[in-house]
Amino acid sequence: MDVLIVEDARDQRKLLSAVIRRLGHTVHQAEDGVEALAVLTERSEISIVISDWMMPNMDGISLCEAIRDGRFQRYIYFILLTGKTDRDATVKGLSVGADDFLRKPVDYQELEARLKSGARVISLEQSLELKNEQLAKTLTSVESDLESAAKTQESLLAPPAVIQGVGFDWHFQPSQILGGDMFGYHALDDEHVMFYQLDVAGHGIPSALFSFTLNNLLMDMDAHTTMLREQISNPPYYKVRPSEDVVASLNQRFQTTAETMLYFTMIYGVIHTPTGKVRMTHAGHPETLWLRPADGELHPIKDTGLPVGMMPGMSWSFSELTLKKGDRLFMYSDGITECENPTGEQYGDQRLRDALYGGRQMPMKEMIDKVWSELSDWRDCNTFDDDVTYLVLEYQGG
């Protein structure tokens, strides 16, 4: 180890140096605190200081304080030389951060023992520092992985669109720790458009990956027969599958295990575009809000069912409704209603309904922005604990 001896009495300093050198250490010397700080700055290999108390310019206590004020990147083990069995000196030394004490006149066996214990602490400090560095590196790489996963999640989302006279637009705010929200919509044929929204339980990579898988399956538009259309023997040789059957099929295919605890809530619906007829199924997902400009009301659509993946062999019900021109369906994940303000209060159903009601006459995009601005005001913070997603469908008359 490299040891710095700080002592104004030249004889004492020489003597201590000789002894410590004999113990196999490299010795550096300083006459007072000021010189000691200069040496410590220049020589980063020094990790142990043995300092006298009373010295001109800067005494041992002030030197110890200076070392502990954070100017050095490394940990420096500080041994204070005290005159007698002076209780006050010990208390004062400890209070400024001295690690150990050595009484004068110095007992050389005791000195050896104290240096050994200092070396032990230093090596612990160094290995801790190394681990911290590794942890920091790992954390950075995990964070960048999470960030790129969040980008993937966003890139999978369908852009706003008008399909067969049905407008779709949305807002998506990913949570800080990657959530499992996903949604999409596409034409099943010339007069049917499907739409879905889902929320995988939990957070992080497992939930996000699962939502990617589900999205790939539901958005596969090229396959002739998929989970969404079944083959029949007469023209046109397929039939659009009812929403409750699609949900039941997903349930058969994706059963959670006791280990993963992964399941999801979802809305799946199909709109018959010439007539505005919608058939939709809610699987443990928050209700859809149906906005009707004709009577200016909000109608919740309730056909609650189990989330998907909890229990095999379950069945689901469905809601049927006929949209008129200008009607909208507002679908959302619980990230909105469970969004907490700084005092921990949840946003809740009623505030959401009020915000929507206030925006019911606005064009779709403005209404979406209004809901978002009210929710952000409520949150009053840039990060969200859960994904916040809402999807709006507007029937523009087929």
Add this chain to the structure above:
Amino acid sequence: MGFSNRQEADKTVVEVDESRLDASLATPFRDYIFDLIGQGQKDLIVDLSKVDFMDSSGLGAIVAALKQVGGDGAIQLAGPQKSVHDLFDLTCMDKIFKIHGSVDDALSDSSKH
């Protein structure tokens, strides 16, 4: 804070002494129940009366417990507060769990059968 259990008649009552059963507690809670099941305690009543918020992860842990006991056991839920009850309604938990107003209700209900 935490979880505890006691025997009542032939059942194990698991008390959740936490105000939030969410993502941070889902795994410890699941492990706690799995330990009980591993020790052969397969007839459980989960007392939720102290929980005022449960999220999808908490719900996942309870369902995981149900899967773990399998066909030769039972898990019943007792004493959900309003917000937890609303979550159970939304997700139709009554289709896969017996839900009681309180632990006493659960015990007296089962002694009738």
